[in-house]
Amino acid sequence: MERILSGMRPTGQLHLGNYLGALKSWVDLQEEGYHCFYFIADWHALTTEYADPSQVAEYSMEIALDWMAAGLDPERSVLFLQSKVLEHAELHILLSMITPVSWLERNPTYKEIRQELKDKDLATYGFLGYPVLQAADILIYKAHYVPVGVDQLPHLELTREIARRFNHLYGPVFPEPKPKLTESPKVPGVDGRKMSKSYNNAIYLSDSPEEVWEKIRPMVTDTRRMRKTDPGEPEDCPVFDLHKALTPQDEREEIIQGCRRASIGCIECKRILYRHLMEQLDPIHERRGKFKAHPERIMEVIIEGSKRAKAEASVTMEEVRRAVKLWHP
Numbered sequence: 016m017e018r019i020l021s022g023m024r025p026t027g028q029l030h031l032g033n034y035l036g037a038l039k040s041w042v043d044l045q046e047e048g049y050h051c052f053y054f055i056a057d058w059h060a061l062t063t064e065y066a067d068p069s070q071v072a073e074y075s076m077e078i079a080l081d082w083m084a085a086g087l088d089p090e091r092s093v094l095f096l097q098s099k100v101l102e103h104a105e106l107h108i109l110l111s112m113i114t115p116v117s118w119l120e121r122n123p124t125y126k127e128i129r130q131e132l133k134d135k136d137l138a139t140y141g142f143l144g145y146p147v148l149q150a151a152d153i154l155i156y157k158a159h160y161v162p163v164g165v166d167q168l169p170h171l172e173l174t175r176e177i178a179r180r181f182n183h184l185y186g187p188v189f190p191e192p193k194p195k196l197t198e199s200p201k202v203p204g205v206d207g208r209k210m211s212k213s214y215n216n217a218i219y220l221s222d223s224p225e226e227v228w229e230k231i232r233p234m235v236t237d238t239r240r241m242r243k244t245d246p247g248e249p250e251d252c253p254v255f256d257l258h259k260a261l262t263p264q265d266e267r268e269e270i271i272q273g274c275r276r277a278s279i280g281c282i283e284c285k286r287i288l289y290r291h292l293m294e295q296l297d298p299i300h301e302r303r304g305k306f307k308a309h310p311e312r313i314m315e316v317i318i319e320g321s322k323r324a325k326a327e328a329s330v331t332m333e334e335v336r337r338a339v340k341l342w343h344p
């Protein structure tokens with residue numbers, strides 16, 4: 016069975032952007048029969064949250080709840096917590112010995128995130144080195160595929176480069192993981208910028224139907240539509256970006272015509288969007304309610320999943336230690 020590996024940082028509640036951009040495709044991969052390993056990247060959360068890690072543990076459990084609500088099934092996918100599998104840290108150390116600093120400094124997201132999170136001091140060893148930890152996360156399970164959007168391809172390439180360097184120095188241990196290109200639709204927040212908890216513009220998986228509508232109703236639209244009689248251009252409207260991710264093609268065509276001819280109002284257009292969004296969110300809410308009533312079950316899933324992950328990671332680490340020729344009994 017081919018293996019898939021991916022993870023999420025527990026830095027906040029999951030929102031629609033996380034769902035449409037990653038989680039939905041994770042569920043699809045599980046349904047397609049891949050052997051999936053999905054982890055809560057709590058050590059990665061510390062790269063930016065080290066000064067106040069008080070919420071990381073709570074968000075970790077929230078994420079597990081949202082994953083299961085979205086359809087990840089612990090019977091078929093291994094759902095686990097990174098910090099419960101210490102082998103990730105051991106492999107990280109060994110890989111950090113062979114990774115040139117210049118490879119890390121040229122990582123485009125290194126500069127981008129430092130720019131984005133200006134209020135945090137990210138001039139740390141841990142933040143510069145997070146792609147090495149990421150490589151350890153992937154390689155330790157000898158994953159065949161990593162689900163990525165086109166924009167994340169350079170990250171995976173770095174993991175592949177590290178695997179090549181390790182194999183070159185110590186012998187062939189790691190297969191090079193391949194990208195599994197997933198659809199990564201543009202998901203704007205209610206203010207038109209990228210959906211993000213730090214912009215305070217997100218629709219959360221935990222939002223009630225009323226809260227969802229209260230966020231969609233005042234959403235920014237094409238500024239040309241000052242009045243209902245003014246024609247607009249859907250391609251310049253964030254609401255339409257969400258339609259692209261949620262509304263079937265034929266209905267989208269009608270919206271395009273209606274908007275350009277001013278025969279449909281923005282509220283009506285948002286109602287259509289709301290209907291399609293709730294088609295996705297209703298089953299998630301239903302499952303979320305059931306799981307939320309049994310937090311001990313979520314905890315159990317993560318502990319059990321972490322044990323399964325650890326068993327796999329230990330086998331790889333035995334091989335790695337032997338390859339690096341470190342003494343071991």
Ligand code: SF4
Binds near residue numbers: 237249
């Ligand atoms: S009708 Fe729809 S697509 Fe057109 S501007 Fe209004 S919300 Fe946007």
